[in-house]
Amino acid sequence: MAATNASPIPQTTRAARIGCDIGGTFTDIILQHPDGRLFLNKTSTTPQQPGQAVVAGIRAVLAQSGLAPDAVGELVHGTTVASNAILQKSGARTAVLATRGFRDVLEIGRIRTPTMFDLAWHKPEPLAPRRYRLEVNERIAADGRVVRPLDADEVRAAARRLEAEGVEAVAICFINSYANSAHEIEAKHILEAEFPRLLVTASCDVLPEMKEYERTSTTVVNAYILPVMRRYLARLQRDLEAIGIRAPIHVMASNGGMIGIAAASERPVFAVASGPAGGVTGAARLGASTQAQDLIVFDMGGTTAKASIIEGGVPALTNEYEFRDGISVPSRFLKGGGYVLKVPAIDIAEVGAGGGSIATVDAGGLLGVGPESAGADPGPACYRLGNHRPTVTDANMVLGYLNPVALAGGTLAVDPAAAQSAVAQHVGTPLGLSTLDAAHGIRHIANVNMARAIRAVTVERGRDPRDMTLVAFGGSGPTHAVDVARLLGTRRVIVPVMAGVFSAGGMLAADAEHDFLRAVTCRLDDADPLQLETVAGLLRRQGGEALAAEGYDAAAVSMVLKADLRFVGQSSELTIALGDAAIDRAALEALRTAFLQAYRETFGYAADEPVELVNLRLSARGHRDDRLAFDGLQVDRAALAGTRGERLASFARGAPPVATPVLARAEIDALERAGPLIIESYDTTIVVPPAARVRADAAGNLLLALDA
Incomplete structure (x- = not known):
């Protein structure tokens, strides 16, 4: 049974709110006190039972704040449970019921490879093996007509076989079900009524859209992670209740909004990119408060680095991305390398380069960094918890950037000698380099990998990173921000308050958001405005009902209607926002104009061809009065504390280390200071190298300027 919320959420509350982001290395917790103060905690992630770290971190912030568990009114949660299930192939034993003749849609895919001449590339194994993909007799035509009725006995026979196999x-993915879902609904009812042990996902409930492969892949991913996500959320709810927290739980969705625990338990595919989305949402709120509208979002944690862009204050969104190992890019140019998820998501590129990424030298003498990570257990070599291989964190320790006694506000003891030994033994000696030069090499390769991810969402999208401001956060982001900015030609960097736990803070700034879609394929010239307005009305009703179920009244709800358009004959679309007015002929003409403009901006030209309307989309948003604002944060002073003094740090290969001032973040004010400088706080370390300057704005954000 799916987990449910304990109670609806009011639009205004004086209760405490908690944001929680589970990363590969640390679990970050922020408690927003009813009086506005913020309390932070970083706890090592517990990969086998992620909820353990969540509960431990919540206990810590409750103790810091002096609040009782029953003072918590809401928990917003970003989780990697769904994504880890896909990466580790630890999801459910999953089957597919398909229309006869369409059993191998998953295998055929789009007949593409991500790199044409890579002879070592292997196609990802389908999450539903062929023996569990069964066919039944039924057929719906493209216009929704029933060509062949569903054979219910074949559905039952297939279900009996699958149950016997331990599925x-x-x-359920039938051909053309986006045009008529009757057969999928009938098959779903049969399975739920007669085979209750099977968890069922019908494609019409997840993605009622044309494109057979994309719809099948998305539905299979949802089914694959469904039991894992349900078990995790149910257990988390029990664990929180055990310590006295009975507040509603919301899950961060891939689109940057939040959804209730009930929705996340039914459609977890919408929360696969849960964690990274929180940081982008927070960066958009931060940009609005700092008057910086065009931002590069750079989030570097312990396991991966993520990149996205914000233009005009709005995060870049995509309706499709591929989830896979290595660099994960929702690019229109790079397809075929992973599992397709055709769901609304923030356009994020991810690369396996984090603080815990392991440096190796291959048989040919080539130095590489990541994607393998030391994670939270055992962690970098300097943690002395069993790992002896060098990581990016160890390289930063060798270079003098990190506190040589302890990290995370003194809660995590470190040993610089262990970092020195790991870098020297595994990189320096094999390559004939000094330990310092080896550490510079590790750091530089990590920086180049991260710059590559940023170029995937800027240069590949026709955006010039030199015209944008880099917002750096995550536990390791501020340590690398200036060097990455130099590689991109970017001259301005913002390190926000509570940068090391910023994604958790971004979750507290999010609105509730649900997305709905209806296929309405027709030429725009032939579209019937009344028919489209009827479809839009159905979508608005769905959105209102979803938010009402989570406690939002009509006054707190807004709707954003969008349309997917393309030129006739194309197979991919651009999503264009519709106005708030009713759909009429003038609105459709304005839609055409907006599509042509967006097409020119994206591809550099616009064809003189008929335009086709493919889908209507609706984003329904529930707004809160108490969401976190970034223009006046009251962070607990302990989170800004750090050591004060001086230590040797190396900023260039071949140059001797220099005595570098070390300051606590709380000491940085509006007076501009020139690098080199190292700034420490509880949650991160900010490196200001030579030829860079730093000051704090009125809200406490650090503004770094790079000299030419």
């Missing part, structure tokens, strides 16, 4: 979850 846990079934994805």
Whole structure:
């Protein structure tokens, strides 16, 4: 049974709110006190039972704030449970019920490879093996007509076979069900009524859209992670209740909004990119408060680095991305390398380069960094918890950037000698380099990998990173921000308050958001405005009902209607926002104009061809009065504390280390200071190298300027 919220959420509350972001290395917790103060905690992630770190971190912030557990009114949660299930292939044993003749849609895919001449590339194994992909007799035509009725006895026979094979979850994906979902609904009812042990996902409930492969892949991913996500959320709810927290739980969705625990338990595919989305949402709020509208979002944690862009104050969104190992890019140019998820998501590129990424030298003498990570257990070599291989954190320790006694506000003891030994033994000696030069090499390769991810969402999108401001956060982001900015030609960097736990803070700034879609394929010239307005009305009703179920009244709800358009004959679309007025002929003409403009901006030209309307989309948002604002944060002073003094740090290969001032973040004010400088706080370390300057704005954000 899916977990449910304990109670609806009011639009205004004086209760405490908690944001929680589970990363590969640390679990970050922020408690927003009813009086506005913020309390932070970083706890090592517990990969086998992620909820343990969540509970431990919540206990810590409750103790810091002096609040009782029953003072918590809401928990917003970003989780990697769904994404880890896909990466580790630890999801459910999953089957597919398909129309006869369409059993191998998952295998055929789009007949693409991510790199044409890579002979070592292997196609990802389908999450539903062929033996569990069964066919049944039924057929719906493209216009929604029933060509062949569903054979219910074949559905039952297939279900009996799958139960005997130990299948846990079934994805129902019939051809053209986006035009008429009757057969999928009938099959779903049969399975739920007669085979209750099977968890069922029908494609019409997840993605009622044309494109057979994309719809099947998305539905299979949802079925694959469904039992894992349900078990995790149910257990988390029990664990929180055990310590006295009975507040509603919201899950961060991939689109940058939050959804209730009930929705996340039914459609977890919408929360696969849960964690990274929180940071981008927070960066958009931060940009609005600092008057910086065009931002590069750079989030470097312990395991991966993520990049996205914000233009005009709005995060870049995509309706499709591929989830895979290595660099994960929702690019229109790079397809075929992973599992397709055709769901609304913030356009994020991810690369396996974090503080815990391991440096190796291959048989040919080539130095590489990541994607393998030391994670939270055992962690970098300097943690002395069993790992002896060098990581990016160890390289930063060798270079003098990190506190040589302890990290995370003194809670995590470190040993610089262990970092020195790991870098020297595994990189320096094999390559004939000094330990310092080896550490510079590790750091530089990590920086180049991260710059590559940023270029994937800027240069590949026709955006010039030199015209934008880099917002750096995550536990390791501020340590690398200036060097990455130099590689991109960017001259301005913002390090926000509570940068090391910023994604958790971004979750507290999010609105509730649900997305709905209806296929309405027709030429724009032939579209019937009344028919489209009827479809839009159905979508608005769905959105209102979803938010009402989570406690939002009509006054706190807004709706954003969008349309997917393309030129006739194309297979991919651009999503264009519709106005608030009713759909009429003038609105459709304005839609055409907006599409042509967006097409020119994206591709550099616009064809003189008929325009086709493919889908209507609706984003329904529930707004809160108490969401976190970034223009007047009251962070607990302990989170800004750090050591004060001086230590040797190396800023250039071949140059001797220099005595570098070390300051606590709380000491940085509006007076501009020139690098080199190291700034420490509880949650991160900010490195200001030579030829860079830093000052704090009125809200406490650090503004770094790079000299030419």
